[in-house]
Amino acid sequence: MVYEATNQNIDELLKTDYAVVDFYGDHCGACVVLAPVYNEASNDLAMLRFIKANVDQDRELGERFHIKALPTLLGFRNGELVLEDGGAKDQAALYEMLGKLLYA
Amino acid sequence: MKSYVTKPFDYTLIPVDPALTLWRVSDKELAEHLETLSHNHSYEAEADTVQMGDSVACRGESKSSRWNRPVLLFYPGRGLCTKVLEDACIGARVGEQRSVITEDGEITLTVLKILRRSYMPVGDALVREEHIPGVETLTAYRKWYRESNEPTRRLHASYRCALQLIHGFAAKSEFSLDQEEKDAWLRGRVDSIYKAMVDAGMDPTIPKEGFDFLTEEQVKQNMYREYEGMFTEHVAKVYLAETMTGRTLSELVASRLSALAAEAHMTVSQLKEQVPAAVIEEKVAGDVAMEELAKTAYVQEKLEK
Known part of the structure; x- marks a missing residue:
């Protein structure tokens, strides 16, 4: 399951041991490539919170996290930003990034 | 002009x-789509013993700060970390401890929670979960998907x-x-x-x-x-x-x-x-x-x- 974040609820969503946020946009081709891979990972990896944030619909959210390119993936541990990544990914590349979030 | x-x-x-x-x-696309639906309607249940494919939360104790954490998550079989660590808890029950030697030294893992995912099988019941008016069977869903x-x-x-x-x-x-x-x-x-x-x-x-x-x-x-x-x-x-x-x-x-x-x-x-x-x-x-x-x-x- 992937949670949809807004500027109003993201702080609450990040109150967890491990979370990853996919910042995406309405007209972003690479975001379309990443979406099903991200969705499938959220079904596969329990207890890691998968969140997505549409920065075209919620510009404040994108500005708050200084999002310059899409898709951007941010990794959080206990609400603290520890990792930044981005770009279209296949499962192997996404799992490599999540490995860094969990174990680096 | x-x-x-x-x-x-x-x-x-x-x-x-x-x-x-x-x-x-x-037909291939439809089969893959139904597989994805099945995954989307999957659910997690707590399990007794760690198996491949489970999601495992452990407390980590180690001299290395990297592994000394109240919660570490492991996913046996998915390759997110080294095989030694990933498989360390296989067969363990909640509360059980396992020790692993890594390049960062010894790590003691205490299993806190084991979650196992179950996928809803592709069939009429799965299709009904989509709540599409008039679509109650797999045959009807396939027709609806093509028409849509x-x-x-x-x-x-x-x-x-x-x-x-x-x-x-x-x-x-x-x-x-x-x-x-x-x-x-x-x-x-x-x-x-x-x-x-x-x-x-x-x-x-x-x-x-x-x-x-x-x-x-x-x-x-x-x-x-x-x-x-x-x-x-x-x-x-x-x-x-x-x-x-x-x-x-x-x-x-x-x-x-x-x-x-x-x-x-x-x-x-x-x-x-x-x-x-x-x-x-x-x-x-x-x-x-x-x-x-x-x-x-x-x-x-x-x-x-």
Whole structure:
């Protein structure tokens, strides 16, 4: 399951041991490539919170996290930003990034 | 328009790549879609003993701060970390401890929670979870999925074929090109793109090769040469749009302005103020040529194969 974040609820969503946020946009081709891979990972990896944030619909959210390119993936541990990544990914590349979030 | 087509090529002689004509939902695609649905309706339940494919939360104790954490998550079989660590808890029960030796030293893992995912099997019950009115069985879902997706796909396939025909028509027809008109059209395009690049924070004067920065004029000359073929294609589109509808480009633009403005979330006045007339004309000519060619018997026959 992937949670949809807004500027109003993201702080609450990040109150967890491990979370990853996919910042995406309405007209972003690479975001379309990443979406099903991200969705499938959220079904596969329990207890890691998968969140997505549409920065075209919620510009404040994108500005708050200084999002310059899409898709951007941010990794959080206990609400603290520890990792930044981005770009279209296949499962192997996404799992490599999540490995860094969990174990680096 | 001063430039025009002197000898139009017969578009029905232009071959269409079969890959562009595909629109039907295949059995393979449907099977993959149903598999994804099954995964989306999966659920987690707590398990007694760690197995491959489970999600495991452990408390980590180690001299290394990297592994000394109240919660570490492991996913046996997924390759997110080394196999030694990932498989360390296999067979363990909640509360049990396992020790692992790694390059960071000894790590003691205490299993806190084990979650196992169960997937809803593909069948009538899964389909009912989608709550689609009138769709209660797998057979009905397959029919519904095709009916929901195929019409739009067929339309997009017809547009893809039409675009290939436009390229072929532009390449094989003969034209009389007015040099002044061509220069003005290309300059307008080059100036817009150059400005857009600068506004986006790019520096177009940085060369693709070498170290000598280009001047603005050199950049624009390069872009002019790169886009030259587009003017011919534009003349081709205008010809096709006007010939196939029996209307002039001005009439076509006038009839589509409201829709174009709505698409850009603007009023018609705002659109006319902010978008150069040449850009609007280019878009309308391209859209109309594509739509008209897409409807032709030639293209529709290709889609039936």
